Amino acid sequence: MKLLCNTLHYRSEVIRLNNYTLRNTKKTGEKKKEKSKITLLEYSEKDFQEKKLQAGDDYLAFKDSPNVVWINIDGIQQAEVIEKIGSSFGLHHLIIEDILNTGHRPKMEDFCEFVYVTLKVLSFDSSNRIVSEQISLVLGQHYVLSFQEREAEIFNPVKDRIRNGLGRLRSTGADYLFYALLDLIVDNYFTVLEKLGEKIEILEEKLVTNPTPATLKSIQELRTGMLFLFKSVWPLREIINGLGRGNCALIKESTGIYLRDVYDHTIQVIDTVETYREVITGMLDIYLSSINNRISEVMKVLTMIATIFIPLTFIVGVYGMNFKYMPELESRWGYPVIWLIMIAIGVLMGFYFKKKKWL
Amino acid sequence: MKLLCNTLHYRSEVIRLNNYTLRNTKKTGEKKKEKSKITLLEYSEKDFQEKKLQAGDDYLAFKDSPNVVWINIDGIQQAEVIEKIGSSFGLHHLIIEDILNTGHRPKMEDFCEFVYVTLKVLSFDSSNRIVSEQISLVLGQHYVLSFQEREAEIFNPVKDRIRNGLGRLRSTGADYLFYALLDLIVDNYFTVLEKLGEKIEILEEKLVTNPTPATLKSIQELRTGMLFLFKSVWPLREIINGLGRGNCALIKESTGIYLRDVYDHTIQVIDTVETYREVITGMLDIYLSSINNRISEVMKVLTMIATIFIPLTFIVGVYGMNFKYMPELESRWGYPVIWLIMIAIGVLMGFYFKKKKWL
Amino acid sequence: MKLLCNTLHYRSEVIRLNNYTLRNTKKTGEKKKEKSKITLLEYSEKDFQEKKLQAGDDYLAFKDSPNVVWINIDGIQQAEVIEKIGSSFGLHHLIIEDILNTGHRPKMEDFCEFVYVTLKVLSFDSSNRIVSEQISLVLGQHYVLSFQEREAEIFNPVKDRIRNGLGRLRSTGADYLFYALLDLIVDNYFTVLEKLGEKIEILEEKLVTNPTPATLKSIQELRTGMLFLFKSVWPLREIINGLGRGNCALIKESTGIYLRDVYDHTIQVIDTVETYREVITGMLDIYLSSINNRISEVMKVLTMIATIFIPLTFIVGVYGMNFKYMPELESRWGYPVIWLIMIAIGVLMGFYFKKKKWL
Amino acid sequence: MKLLCNTLHYRSEVIRLNNYTLRNTKKTGEKKKEKSKITLLEYSEKDFQEKKLQAGDDYLAFKDSPNVVWINIDGIQQAEVIEKIGSSFGLHHLIIEDILNTGHRPKMEDFCEFVYVTLKVLSFDSSNRIVSEQISLVLGQHYVLSFQEREAEIFNPVKDRIRNGLGRLRSTGADYLFYALLDLIVDNYFTVLEKLGEKIEILEEKLVTNPTPATLKSIQELRTGMLFLFKSVWPLREIINGLGRGNCALIKESTGIYLRDVYDHTIQVIDTVETYREVITGMLDIYLSSINNRISEVMKVLTMIATIFIPLTFIVGVYGMNFKYMPELESRWGYPVIWLIMIAIGVLMGFYFKKKKWL
Amino acid sequence: MKLLCNTLHYRSEVIRLNNYTLRNTKKTGEKKKEKSKITLLEYSEKDFQEKKLQAGDDYLAFKDSPNVVWINIDGIQQAEVIEKIGSSFGLHHLIIEDILNTGHRPKMEDFCEFVYVTLKVLSFDSSNRIVSEQISLVLGQHYVLSFQEREAEIFNPVKDRIRNGLGRLRSTGADYLFYALLDLIVDNYFTVLEKLGEKIEILEEKLVTNPTPATLKSIQELRTGMLFLFKSVWPLREIINGLGRGNCALIKESTGIYLRDVYDHTIQVIDTVETYREVITGMLDIYLSSINNRISEVMKVLTMIATIFIPLTFIVGVYGMNFKYMPELESRWGYPVIWLIMIAIGVLMGFYFKKKKWL
Secondary structure (H helix, E strand, O other), X not given: OHHHHXXXXXXXXXXXXXXXXXXXHHHHHHOOOXXXXXXXXXXXXXXXXXXXXXXXXXXXXXXXXXXXXEEEEEOOOOHHHHHHHHHHOOOOHHHHHHHHOXXXXXXXXXXXXXXXXXXXXXXXXXXXOEEEEEEEEEEOOOEEEXXXXXXXXXXXXXXXXXXXXXXXXXXXXXXXXXXXXHHHHHHHHHXXXXXXXXXXXXXXXXHHHOOOHHHHHHHHHHHHHHHHHHHHHHHHHHHHHHHHHXXXXXXXXXXXXXXXXXXXXXXXXXXXXXXXHHHHHXXXXXXXXHHHHHHHHHHHHHHHHHHHHHXXXXXXXXXXXXXXXXXXXXXXXXXXXXXXHHHHHHHHHHHHHHHOOOO | OHHHHHHHHHHHHHOOHHHHHHHHHHHHOOOOOOOOEEXXXXXXXXXXXXXXXXXXXOOHHHHOXXXXXXXXXXXXXXXXXXXXXXXXXXXXXXXXXHHHOOOOOOEEEEOOOOEEEEEEEEEEOOOOOEEEEEEEEEEOOOEEEEEEOOOOOOOHHHHHHHHHOOOOHHHOOXXXXXXXXXXXXXXXXXXXXXXXXXXXXXXXXXXXHOOOHHHHHHHHHHHXXXXXXXXXXXXXXXXXXXXXXXXXXXOOHHHHHHHHHHHHHHHHHHHHHXXXXXXXXXXXXXXXXXXXXXXXXXXXXXXXXXHHHHHHHHHHHHOOOOOOOOHHHHOOOHHHHHHHHHHHHHHHHHHHHHHOOOO | OHHHHHHHHHHHHHOOHHHHHHHHHHHHOOOOOOOOEEEEEEEOOOOEEEEEEOOOOOOHHHHOOOOEEEEEEEOOXXXXXXXXXXXXXXXXXXXXXXXXXXXXXXXXXXXXXXXXXXXXXXXXXXXXXXXXXXXXXXXXXXXXXXXXXXXOOOOXXXXXXXXXXXXXXXXXXXXXXXHHHHHHHHHHHHHHXXXXXXXXXXXXXXXHHOOOHHHHHHHHHHHHHHHXXXXXXXXXXXXXXXXXXXXXXXXXXXXXXXXXXXXXXXXXXXXXXXXXXHHHHHHHHHHHHHXXXXXXXXXXXHHHHHHHHHHHHHHHHHOOOOOOOOHHHHOOOHHHHHHHHHHHXXXXXXXXXXXXXXX | OHHHHHHHHHHHHHOOHHHHHHHHHHHHOOOOOOOOEEEEEEEOOOOEEEEEEOOOOOOHXXXXXXXXXXXXXXXXXXXXXXXXHHHHOOOOHHHHHHHXXXXXXXXXXXXXXXXXXXXXXXXXXXXXXXXXXXXXXXXXXXXXXXXXXXXOOOOHHHHHHHHHOOOOHHHOOHHHHHHHHHHHHHHHHHHHHHHHHHHHHHHHHHHHHOOOHHHHHHHHHHHHHHHHHHHHHHHXXXXXXXXXXXXXXXXXXXXXXXXXXXXXXXXXXXXXXXXHHHHXXXXXXXXXXXXXXXXXXXXXXXXXXXXXXXXXXXXXXXXXXXXXXXXHHHOOOHHHHHHHHHHHHHHHHHHHHHHOOOO | OHHHHXXXXXXXXXXXXXXXXXXXXXXXHHOOOOOOEEEEEEEOOOOEEEEEEOOOOOOHHHHOOOXXXXXXXXXXXXXXXXXXXXXXXXXXHHHHHHXXXXXXXXXXXXXXXXXXXXXXEEEEOOOOOEEEEEEEEEEOOOEEEEEEOOOOOOOHHHHHHHHHOOOOHHHOOHHHHHHHHHHHHHHHHHHHHHHXXXXXXXXXXXXXXXOOHHHHHHHHHHHHHHHHHHHHHHHHHHHHHHHHHOOOOOOOHHHHHHHHHHXXXXXXXXXXXXXXXXXXXXXXXXXXXXXXXXXXXHHHHHHHHHHHHHHHHHHHHHOOOOOOOOHHHHOOOHHHHHHXXXXXXXXXXXXXXXXXXXX
C-alpha cells in the first residue's frame, strides 16, 4: 500500500497544476528545501569543459553553443531555478510543470524543436521497498537537459566517459548523449530486477521449508512491487518507439540503431517482469495448497489417534461397567485376553493406515 | 448492487427517448422539481460580467457575442429551460435529450459547429458509497454551455480565476475554458481515488488484524466501486483523443498541449484504478487464505488436545476395568507408576508437536 | 444447459440449409404450424393505411410504392409465404433461408439494394429462464420488412406512433422507421437487464442470510444467462456500426445521428452486462468463502467442546481407576477438590477461547 | 493427453519435410498401407460421369477439361499416387508434402492458379474420444481435388446432389463445389458440438447427484477436447475470410455470398465453443465447492455427535469415580436425576443445532 | 527459479554493452575459454569445398565469392575472432555485441545489405531442466554466417545434405541455406515439446495414483519451463514474418513459400505450447481438488469412528457409574441386553453411513 500511497501522494502535488509552487512550498516544511545542484558538461571532439552553474547564470548562451551542452540538474525543489532554465531553453510552461511535479507516468512529448521525456528510476530504500524517482530529459539540437529529483549517481558512467573521451560519446552529437542516458536508465531496471529475482528465490526457499502467513504477505508485496515496476517500464516501449519515429530529425539516423538496442532491452525487461509475475502467481498457488496440505496432515494425525483409541476406550469402558453378572470379569484370563484383543486391533489399524498411505 | 441499480434506474429514464418529458414529470412526484439555476459569465481580456439568467431570457443573443460566453446550468429538472437554451444554440434534439437523461455513458459528439461531451463526476454520499452525477459540456466557437445534474461547486475554481483575471483564462478563447472545466473533472477523479486508497489501507489493516466476513463484503464493495470508477473513466481516453483530432478547429492548436495534459492525467487515473483492482484481488486471496489458516490453527489445537488426552483416557480406562485378576491394581506402586507413564507420554507428545512446528 | 441446448437445437434446423423445408415440415409434427400473420402499414406524411395481407396477395406492387411501406410478418412457419414475399422483394435465397432458420447469430448483410439484419429479442419464459426469438429486418429504399418468430407486441409502440401520426415517423423515410424498430429491440435488452439485476439482488440477499448449494446453482444459471445475453448483444456493435458506414445511401445522413444514439445504447447494454458478470464472479467468491467460513465455525464449536471436556474426562477417568492404593480417593475432600480443579480448568479454557476470539 | 500426443505424433511425421517418404515407409510397418481410392466426378449442366481412377491414369488431361472435374482421393498412404496427381495439376512440392503429412494446423495458401486449403474433420472414436482427420482441398479454375486421410462418407451428400442433378451444383462452377465441400466440413463441427453438448448435460446431472473424482476427470477431458475443437476451428475464420478476399478470381462473386454464409456458421461454432468453455469452467467451480460442501456436512455430523456426547460422557465419568465420600452416589434419586439432567442437556443441544441451522 | 536466474545472469553480461570484453574476460575465470571452431562450406551447383578456418585467415575474400559461402562459428568466447569476422563482413559493432552476448530475446534486424537474426535453441541438461543456447545467423547476398554458443550438432543434417549434394540445397542460393538452418531450429522446438509432453503424461499418471507436494512442485516447474519455451518461440512469428516482408530482396521469391512453411511450423509450436499451458492449469486444479478430496476422505473415517463409538462409550460409561441404586446393574440380563442395544446402534449407524454414501 505504501507504494500506492506514494502514487497518490505524488499526484496530490499534481492536482492543481496551476499552483504547484504553493504546494511545493508547503512540502518544504516537511523536507528541507535542498538547493538544486547544476552541472554543465560542454564538449566537442576536441574540447571539453565541466563546471558548476549557479541559479543566477545566463543559460541562454548555452542554447546555441556549437558544442554539445549537457546541463544536469540534481534536485528540483527550487522551482524558480527550473523555471529559469526552462524558459531560457524555450520549454512550454506545462513541460516545466511536468518537470517540477514528480507524480507523472513516463511519457514523451515531441515539440520538434526539442523532445521531452520523463521516466522513473527505481531503487530500494533502507527497508527494502521499491521507491521511484522521476528523471526528466530534454533533447534539443545541440543540448541535453537532465533533471533528477535528488542528487544521484546514475549518470556517472556517462560523465566519466565524456571526461575521459572514451567511446564514441565525444565524437557524436547530443542525440547520442541522450541515448546513453536512456540506456543507463534502462540498465537500472535490470539491477532492480536482479534484486527482485533474489527476493523471489528466498521466498521460494521459505515456501518449501516453512510457509507462514508472513510468507503470503511477502508474496503479495512482491506482486505489488512487480506491478509497480511494470507500470514504470511499460510506457517506455512507446516512448522509445516514438523517439525513433520522430520526424524532426533531432535523432540522427546513425543513432537509430542504438535506440533500437535500448528498445530491445526494454522489451526484455517487460518480458522478465511478465515472467516474474507468472512465477509469483505460481507461488501463491503453492502457498495456498500448502495450507490445505497442512490441514490434511493434521487431520490425518487426529484421525489416526481417534481411530485407534476411541474403539479401545470403548472396550475398556465395557469392562468398567458394574453389572453384577459379567462372566468375562470373573475369568482368570479375561484381562490378558482383552489386552491381546486391543493390541490386535491396534496392529490392524496400523496396517489399514499403511494401506491408505497415511503413514 | 446499489450502484448497479442506479445504472438501471438512470436508464429507465432513458428507455423511451421520445417521451422523456412524461417520465420526468412522473419523477417530479418523487423529487421536488428544483428550478434550474442559470449563470452567465461573459468575458474578454478586458471586460467581465457575471449575472444570473432567467428561463425567459433571450439566449440567442449570446450565441454570437464577440466575447467568450459561459452559461452554466445547475439542475436539469426543468426540461423546458434546457430545451429553450438548447434550441437557441442550435443543439440537435437528441443532444438535448442526452443532456436531460442522466444515465449515459461518457461520450463525445462532434457536430463541427459545436462539440458535445457528457461525463460523470463522482462523489461519496453520506453512507460512503460512490454516487455519480452527469455533467454535459457544449463547446461552440465562442461559448461554452455546462449542464450539471445538481448545483455543485466543482467549477468554482475556474469561476474564481475568471473573476479575478488570474492565469491565462481571460486572455484565451472558449476552447481553453472548455479545457479548464475538463481538467477540473479529471482532477475530481484523483480526489475519489485518494479516498478509495484510504479505504483500501483501512481494509488491509483489518485483513491483518481481524478478518471477518464483513471484511470480505467491504472488499467486494470496493471492487464493485472500482469497476464503476473504471467504467466512468475509461471512455474519457477516447473522448479526449477525439477532441484533439477534431477537424473543425473548435480546439485551437495552442490548446492542444493542454488537452494532451488532461489526457495524460486520464491515463494516470486509469493506471491507478488498474493497480487498485490488482491490489484488491490480492486482498481477496489473503482473505481466503486467512480463513483456511484459521481452520488450520483450530485443527491444530483440537488435534493436540485429542492426541494427548485420548490415549491417556484409554489408559485410565484400562485401570477402571473391573476384572478380578488385574495384578497392577494390587501393586503398591501401580498408581504412581501409571502417573509417571502418563506424564512421560504427555512430554513426548509435546516434543513431537514441537518437532512438527505446531507449538 | 437449457440455453445451450436451445442454441444447438436451433442450429439443428440450420444444418442443411438446402433442405430446410423438409426439416420444418418435420417440426410441424411437434408444434402446430401457425399461419403467418401479415400486416401492411403504408404511410406518407399525409396518407396512412393499415391492412392485413394474405399469403396470396401481390407483393410486387409494394416494392415500388411512393409511400413508405412496412410489412410485418408474425410467425415464420409458413415457409412458402416467406419465400413468396422474399422473392417479390428480390431477396437472395440464402437470405430467405436465414429468415426461416432461427439459430443465427445476429448479423448484417448489405446488398446495396437492401440491407438485411437479424437480431435476437430476449424474454423470460414461465419458469423464469431467458428465451430468445429471432427478428429479421430488411430495409429497402422505401420499404421495411420485419419477420418475427412468433406474434409479439414488441413493435406496438412504433405502430401506434405511425397510426397517430405522432413524432417524426410519418414525415421521414423508411430508414427512420428501420431505426425506430432497432431502437425498440435495444430497449428490450434494458428490460431484460433490469430483471436480471433484480435476480442478482435477490441472490445477494440470500448469499448473506443463508447460502445453500441451491444458491450456487442459481449463481451459475445467472452466469450462463449473462453469457447468453452477452452473445446476443455483442455483435450488435458491429452491425450498427456497419449500418452507419453503409455506402449505398439507404440510411440517410439525417438518420445517422439516431443510429449513433442506438449505438450508444448498445454500448451501454454491453457495459452493464460486463459489470454484472464481474458482480456475479464476486458473488461466487463470497459463496465459496462462506462455505469455508462455515467449516471454520463448525470446527470452532467442535474444538471448544473437545478442548474443555476431553481433559476433564481424563481426570474423572483417573479417579475411576481401581488401584488399591490411591490416597486421594480416601480423602474427605477429594471429591469437592476435584470439582474445583475441573471448574478452574473450564474457566481457564474459557479465557483462552476469549483471547483467541473464538467466542 | 491422448489428444496432445496425437498432435505430437502427427508432427513427428512432419519433422523432416524432406524425407517424408522414409517416414511413411517406416509407418507402413505399423499400419497396413492402404491403397488410395481415387474417384472422378466430371460434370457440366448437361453431362455427368463418375468413375474410379487408377494410380497409372493420365491426370494431365483433367486439368483442362471444359467441364467441372472433381477428383476425390480417399487414403493418402500411397505417397507416389499423391505426388503424381499433384505434379499433374502443377502443385508445388511443399503443398504435396503438406497433403501427405497430417499434422498440420488448418491453413490456406493462395497460388493464384489454385488455392490450397487444409482442414480438420473431427469425429468420436470407439472409446468416445475426439479424433481428427485432415482433409486437403485444392481449387483450380475448373477442378477441385480433395484428399482424405481415410475413406470417409463426409462428402456423400454433395456426391448425391451431383449425381441426381439436384440444387445448383451442376449449373455452377468448381468454386461452388468447393464451397459445398467446405460447408459439409463446417456442418461436421455442429455434429461434434451436439455430442459434446450431450456430454456436458450428462456431467451436469452427475455433478448434482453424485460428484466423484471421476467426474472431475471427465470435466477436464471435456475441457481438453473443447480446446482441441477450438484450435481446429479458430483458423477457419481467417481461411474463409482469405478465400473471399482472394484477388485471382477463382471464387466468383456469385459464390461470395455462400462463403459469407459458411463464415457465419464458423463464427457460430466458435461462439458455441466459447460458451461451452465458460460452462465447463462453471462446472469446475461447482465441483470444487461441492467437495467443500461435503466436508462441511461431514464436519457438522461429527460436531453434533461430539458436542452432545462428550459432555455426557464426562458426567457419567464423574459418577464412575471411586471417591469414598460422594454424597450423590448414596442418594436414592441420584441415578434418575442424572438421567434427567443428561436428557435435558441433549434436548438443549438439539435446540442449539436447530438455531444454528445444522439440522 | 533456475531458469529465471539464467535470464538475469545472461543479462548481467549484457548490462554494459560497451565493456563486454571485460565481462567476458571475467567469466573466463569461471569457464575455460574455449577456442572458437570455424568451419567454411563453399558450394555452387557443381563445386563444393569444406575446410577449417583459423582466426588469422582473411575473411574479406569470402564476402564476394561467386559461390554460396557458409561460415559456421562454434563457440563465441574468443571475442576477437568474432569481431574480426564481423568487421570483415561489415557488421555494425552493435550487432557484433549482440552476437557476443547471449542474453538476448530472439530478434531480427534488417540492414538491407544483410539480415541479422538471433534465436534460442533449447535442450535439456543432465538434471532434466531446460537450458537455452543462443544462435545468431547473418544472411548476406551470397553468404550465411552462423554463430553458436557451443559446439553443437544441430546443423549437421544440412551440412550432410550439402556434402552429398542431396536435395535442392546445392542448386539454390544463400537464402535457401538460411531457410534450411531456420527450419532445423524450429524443428528443435518440436523435439523439446515432445519431451515436455512426456513429462506431462508422467505427471498426469502421478496425479491420479498418488499426488504429493512434490507433484505440485513438478507441475510448477513444468509451468515455468513452458513459459520459458513460449518466450523463446513467440518472437519468432514476427521475425519470420519480417523476413518475408524484407524489401531488399535478400530472400528470393522462390524461397518465400519455404519461409511460409517455417512460419506455419512456428505457429504450430506456439499453438501446442498454449495447449500444454492449459493442460497444466487443469492439472493444478486436479491437484488442488485432490487434496481437498483427501481431507474429505479422512474426515469421513474420523466421523464414522466417532459417530459409532462416542455414543457407545457414553452408554458403557453410564453403567460404570457407582450409584447405589441402579436397578439395571442388578438384573441378570442387563449385560447381554446392553450388548444387544450397542450392536443395534452400530448396525443402524452402518445403514446411515450407507445411505449417506460414506461407505
